[in-house]
Amino acid sequence: FAGNVVKAMGGATRGYPVVSRMLAKRAPAAPEPAALKARLDDELRARVHAVERLTPKIVEVVVKAPMAARAFQPGQFYRLQNYEAHAQRVDGTTLAMEGLALTGAWIDRNEGLLSTIVLEMGGSSDLCTLLQPGEPVILMGPTGTPTETPSGETVLLVGGGLGNAVLFSIGAAFRAEGSRVLYFAGYKTIEDRYKIADIERAADSVVWCCDEAPGFQPGRPQDLAFVGNIVQAIEAYGSGALGPVEIPLAEVDRIIAIGSDGMMNAVGQARRAALKRYFRPGHRAIASINSPMQCMMKEICAQCLQRHYDPATGTETVVFSCFNQDQDLDRVDFRTLRRRLSQNGAQEKLTKLWIDRCLRHLGWRAAAAAE
Ligand SMILES: Cc1cc2nc3c(=O)[nH]c(=O)nc-3n(C[C@H](O)[C@H](O)[C@H](O)COP(=O)(O)OP(=O)(O)OC[C@H]3O[C@@H](n4cnc5c(N)ncnc54)[C@H](O)[C@@H]3O)c2cc1C
Ligand code: FES
Structure with a gap:
């Protein structure tokens, strides 16, 4: 159904008597009710397949949910x-999660698996590590809008930290469509990097950036490395300081930036200043905006409202980020986003401390540190 969930439910309420009347005229068809129930249970009831720690602060949660994966x-x-009911309990606290928005990293259609990669930020994200294989979970989606991946373009992907978990499926989709992909993958520390082979497969050329010296060693001849932040890396690439390049920035048709709000804002500002001379006018720049969210059901609760500002006309508009997380980088008002993300700061700090205490009392944090 194209539209929000309330409209979908409204449509179903009006439509079901018509469907029921039509079905009543027909003889029952296969499968038998028990087989149908078993199939629906298997297709729709999500359960944890595996939880794997990728870095000291990042875990991968693979869920078996065939229909949601497909x-x-x-x-x-x-x-x-x-x-x-399945959450662990410690010192009178039930370690139940709030619904977490998590971007799909990869799927396996045949096995009915979908992967999400979770950065532990202190709240519900810290509880993902407790999920057990086979545990039933509540999974809604996929929601949001698929990223546009047209063919025949030259695309610059700019991924900061966890953003790289999302970008490799997008890069792979661009390449499958015949687009060329230049991928700047940025990390704060050397231990933050994961899924290296997936990132390499998603790009014709990768520039591995790390704030921490000595940085990374590129794994393929067409790849490069840089020590410093990702904006400095793009500048160095554009100026020729990294040596000859196969994909000049002047050929880029589209930039997709995914990372923290601060990183995406920095890329947006640099495009209008120091980096402007490297890109041709008229290229598109998109940022994946992770507003605070609640229902994630497209225009219902309005938790995810994001202010936009048209740089040409000065017109203000407001969009629902859960409807489409991919937003025009030049229009996003990052100050509003920052304020929205930090509005519950005091509570979140307390939650973070309490969850940390709970995980230590469970013996989980100490066990994880020793691994
Ligand atoms: C569309 C979308 C996709 C997302 N995809 C992923 C993903 O693939 N992997 C992943 O680890 N996280 C992802 N997030 C963020 C995730 O949903 C949680 O918001 C984040 O894990 C913090 O939740 P928490 O309960 O642990 O922390 P909280 O107690 O809610 O907050 C702790 C810290 O997280 C920050 N925070 C809260 N909400 C967000 C948000 N929406 N985006 C960024 N920071 C936030 C707060 O400012 C605070 O500093 C996504 C968010 C959105 C909206
Ligand atoms: S409308 Fe509820 S999160 Fe977007």
């Missing part, structure tokens, strides 16, 4: 939550 297109996200 429906996924790169760029879309899911809402994941544990069941309170």
